[in-house]
Amino acid sequence: MNVAFHTLANGVSVPMLGLGMDNLTDARLAEESVACALATGYRSVDTASGYQNEAAVGRAIAASRIARADLYITTKVASADHGFDNALRAFDRSCAALGLEYLDAYHIHWPGKYRYVDTWRALIRLLEERRVRVIGVCNFLPHHLDRLFEETGVLPLVDQVEWHPYFAQTDVAAYAQSHAMLVEAWSPLMVGGPALEDSVIRGIAAEVGRSPAQVVLRWHTQRGRRVFPKSVTPTRIAENLRIFEFSLTGDQLAAIDALAWHKQRIGPNPEIFFMR
Ligand code: NDP
DSSP, rough: OOEEEEETTTTTTTSBBBBBTTTTHHHHHHHHHHHHHHHHOOOEEEEOOGGGHHHHHHHHHHOOOOOOOOEEEEEEGGGGGSSHHHHHHHHHHHHHHHSSSSEEEEEEEEOSOOHHHHHHHHHHHHHHHTEEEEEEEOOOOOHHHHHHHHSEEEEEEEEEEEBBBBBBOHHHHHHHHHHTTTTESSSSTTTTGGGGHHHHHHHHHHHHSSSSHHHHHHHHHHEEEEEEEOOOOHHHHHHTTTTTSOOOOOHHHHHHHHHGOOOOOOOOOOOOOOOO
């Protein structure tokens, strides 16, 4: 199975599909999911210090014996660790938990209220020291991104935001396009929501002979958004990887785009969410 790759503005090549790790605090389950995904052909994992499973991810990576250079591992600094020195210490803790000497991507998990610029300066330092290949953010809106640039002169290469068929962030996508940033879609399947039951998506799934989840993941990647669906189910882990074997037509993509009228956010609004 061939996973598509995207080349970031700094030349780093990123797999367009990986495994998500949110809501996986059971260490055994977390380790088994990563082991299953790596054995199935995944080479990218998206975790966070807040998910409390970095050590389990690290054990599965070590056991896989996959060459380090072939992996793309993301983790994130939590809001409680914002600030320059705190973020540097949090980075060291994450590397130790993951058993990795360097990270592929290190993101600010949420903008929070006050200290994300100082946190960003720490990530710039880590990039300069070559301890991380890509620095990014999550849940940053254009005004947060503008502030980062105004105060540091460095923009993230990646912004990870909630995006699924019932919720789009076109302002973030437009900003990303004009600043050569990659958008990553979190909760791409709308976990716990109705997107996978939607008649438009089920109709397209029947047309292309794929599952609704595959249709949604393919839609994201054809629209240029990287995805990392979470699953603890080996058949779904395999199913989610097989999205590069088919393509959706322009009309099918547009029909899914049109579902965003629902404006149904399932996660917190970064303008008012200051935890994690
Ligand atoms: P997802 O959209 O990945 O949905 C996960 C759910 O979908 C699970 O319940 C899983 O069930 C189910 N599922 C997976 N594959 C299929 C399939 N083929 N068919 C039907 N159901 C399926 O939600 P997440 O919220 O986990 O988002 C993905 C990742 O994004 C997270 O895991 C995390 O890494 C990241 N994230 C980042 C955030 C941020 O603030 N930066 C916030 C939230 C998420 P099962 O496991 O039982 O198979």
